[in-house]
Amino acid sequence: MVSKVSALADAGREPGPISTPVISVENVVHRYETRTALNGVSFEVHPAELFGLLGPNGSGKTTLFRILSTLMIPTSGRAVIMGCDAAQDAASLRRQIGVVFQAQSVDPKLTAYENLWHQGHLYGLRGSTLKKRIGEILTRVGLADRAKERVETFSGGMQRRIELGKGLLHYPGVLLLDEPTTGLDPGARRDLWQYLQILRDEEQVSVLVTTHLMEEAERCDRLAILNEGNLVALGTPAELKSEIGGDIIMLDAAHDATLLAEHIRARFRVETTVMENQVRIEREGGHRFVPDVVEAFPGEIQAISVSKPALEDVFIRRTGHKFWSEDREANSESDKKRKKRR
Amino acid sequence: MLPAFTLWWREIVRFYRQPTRVVGVLASPLVFWLVIGSGFGTSFRSGSGAGQQHYLDYFYPGALIMIVLFTSIFTMMSVIEDRKEGFLLSVLVAPVPRTAIVLGKVLGGTTLSAVQGMIFLIFAPFAGVHLQLLSVLLVAVVVFLVSFSLTALGFAIAWPMDSSQAFHAIVNLFLIPLWLLSGALFPLAGASGWIRIIMRLNPLTYGVEALRGLLYPGAETSFPLASAMATLALFSLIMFGLALLMVNRRSTRPAA
Numbered sequence: 269m270v271s272k273v274s275a276l277a278d279a280g281r282e283p284g285p286i287s288t289p290v291i292s293v294e295n296v297v298h299r300y301e302t303r304t305a306l307n308g309v310s311f312e313v314h315p316a317e318l319f320g321l322l323g324p325n326g327s328g329k330t331t332l333f334r335i336l337s338t339l340m341i342p343t344s345g346r347a348v349i350m351g352c353d354a355a356q357d358a359a360s361l362r363r364q365i366g367v368v369f370q371a372q373s374v375d376p377k378l379t380a381y382e383n384l385w386h387q388g389h390l391y392g393l394r395g396s397t398l399k400k401r402i403g404e405i406l407t408r409v410g411l412a413d414r415a416k417e418r419v420e421t422f423s424g425g426m427q428r429r430i431e432l433g434k435g436l437l438h439y440p441g442v443l444l445l446d447e448p449t450t451g452l453d454p455g456a457r458r459d460l461w462q463y464l465q466i467l468r469d470e471e472q473v474s475v476l477v478t479t480h481l482m483e484e485a486e487r488c489d490r491l492a493i494l495n496e497g498n499l500v501a502l503g504t505p506a507e508l509k510s511e512i513g514g515d516i517i518m519l520d521a522a523h524d525a526t527l528l529a530e531h532i533r534a535r536f537r538v539e540t541t542v543m544e545n546q547v548r549i550e551r552e553g554g555h556r557f558v559p560d561v562v563e564a565f566p567g568e569i570q571a572i573s574v575s576k577p578a579l580e581d582v583f584i585r586r587t588g589h590k591f592w593s594e595d596r597e598a599n600s601e602s603d604k605k606r607k608k609r610r
Numbered sequence: 611m612l613p614a615f616t617l618w619w620r621e622i623v624r625f626y627r628q629p630t631r632v633v634g635v636l637a638s639p640l641v642f643w644l645v646i647g648s649g650f651g652t653s654f655r656s657g658s659g660a661g662q663q664h665y666l667d668y669f670y671p672g673a674l675i676m677i678v679l680f681t682s683i684f685t686m687m688s689v690i691e692d693r694k695e696g697f698l699l700s701v702l703v704a705p706v707p708r709t710a711i712v713l714g715k716v717l718g719g720t721t722l723s724a725v726q727g728m729i730f731l732i733f734a735p736f737a738g739v740h741l742q743l744l745s746v747l748l749v750a751v752v753v754f755l756v757s758f759s760l761t762a763l764g765f766a767i768a769w770p771m772d773s774s775q776a777f778h779a780i781v782n783l784f785l786i787p788l789w790l791l792s793g794a795l796f797p798l799a800g801a802s803g804w805i806r807i808i809m810r811l812n813p814l815t816y817g818v819e820a821l822r823g824l825l826y827p828g829a830e831t832s833f834p835l836a837s838a839m840a841t842l843a844l845f846s847l848i849m850f851g852l853a854l855l856m857v858n859r860r861s862t863r864p865a866a
Contacts (some may be wrong), residue, residue: 371696
């Protein structure tokens with residue numbers, strides 16, 4: 269078993285699109301007592317890939333994350349990372365992965381060095397090997413000069429970097445991160461993502477990161493979009509966006525959006541989607557369509573906008589509703605983010 | 611063993627880096643003993659049933675056990691804190707056997723409460739106790755066993771809990787009566803009926819009795835030292851087993 273694992277781990281280091289997937293999720297279903305959190309999700313992550321798991325709160329991405337990080341056993345289906353089954357072979361799998369949780373796992377009462385020292389012991393590193401590795405990691409995350417200071421004196425961004433350092437200490441081939449930028453300011457957020465890209469490029473680490481932020485998803489090599497426990501889209505951000513023909517036209521209806529949509533459908537023979545009091549149309553040459561539609565329905569359109577398709581449009585196209593829909597009142601944390609986004 | 615060591619080490623470091631905890635540990639035993647002992651002493655001196663002993667002296671072993679009880683149980687509140695933060699998660703996804711997690715945490719709490727219990731021995735001369743080296747060592751063993759079993763019990767209680775309020779509720783409901791009925795406040799011999807049965811079943815009784823026998827060689831005890839210590843060792847094993855049982859329930863439910 270051990271030799272098989274290391275063989276697969278080596279294969280995982282070779283870049284290239286046709287190599288063995290480092291993570292393969294096969295038809296994973298997870299049910300809690302009353303609801304189904306994952307409803308048969310399958311995808312693969314390739315070596316040295318920055319893979320994003322995008323979904324609103326309640327989409328099942330945290331459940332999937334817990335299954336991948338061996339904290340929960342799926343109701344059915346399989347999750348395999350570097351040849352180890354997350355449910356059956358958790359002990360070997362745990363050596364292969366570095367995990368960064370959304371909640372803070374560094375101990376604020378310990379220094380940066382002590383936190384990594386503690387973490388190293390958990391992974392069986394010790395002595396001078398561990399000491400050397402801690403030095404490397406602290407340099408990597410730019411905190412070598414703060415090694416002897418307690419983590420409680422660090423800024424949020426620096427604490428996150430220590431979290432990341434903890435996840436990387438034992439040379440994992442796969443790094444799993446659950447919404448790693450939660451609570452970070454935009455600058456620290458950008459730094460973290462740049463750092464993930466460096467890891468992928470220089471150390472060929474495969475990175476799986478969950479997020480509910482579109483702008484973060486844009487930075488991934490490939491994406492899986494989850495909605496209510498289902499995989500609704502899988503591909504590179506560019507691929508996903510290119511499936512939307514042309515531009516996105518949004519109309520704010522002055523009176524009744526449903527009625528307006530019906531009229532537009534009848535007159536221009538286009539597909540329309542109604543969302544709250546807005547009508548959404550996908551169409552090539554959006555700028556030419558705007559004057560036509562405004563002239564055709566005087567007084568019924570309050571505002572109109574044309575934009576290039578974004579990932580949110582992919583989500584709308586696949587699910588028929590907005591990423592943050594009104595009926596899905598999430599916790600206050602995501603509420604805050606939602607307001608920021610608007 | 612290394613993971614258990616590092617978890618133990620973290621408990622200790624966390625303790626001495628919080629000065630208020632250190633002060634509480636050193637000051638509270640003395641305050642408890644003096645206040646409760648003096649108060650009861652003047653109220654019940656005539657009918658205490660503790661022979662010729664002053665009540666402050668009678669109460670001394672019970673006070674020691676109480677210190678150990680409180681420290682042991684409450685250090686394990688850190689299990690709930692670790693769960694609320696992501697710390698516990700990061701330990702659970704590490705390739706560490708669950709036994710090592712329990713051992714590290716429990717030994718950390720045991721060390722703190724046993725050391726606190728032993729510090730309380732400094733006051734022993736004021737309670738009319740004059741100890742030989744051998745009896746100090748035996749007292750240390752008893753204190754360690756009581757600390758270990760209670761810390762393991764605290765771990766088992768804290769593990770499935772998600773709030774420290776719930777933890778407090780359980781502690782108040784079961785553990786304080788456990789101490790009240792351990793012979794700490796009134797002797798087993800003087801109790802009657804069902805109270806006596808409960809006291810005989812209460813593992814803490816054996817801790818109090820063993821300490822009383824060691825500290826006051828002349829005092830009358832209900833059990834020989836060897837059988838009291840054997841009972842404590844057995845209790846420790848059972849509690850550690852219980853903690854292991856709680857931790858090994860890996861399931862399809864969320865771990866945190």
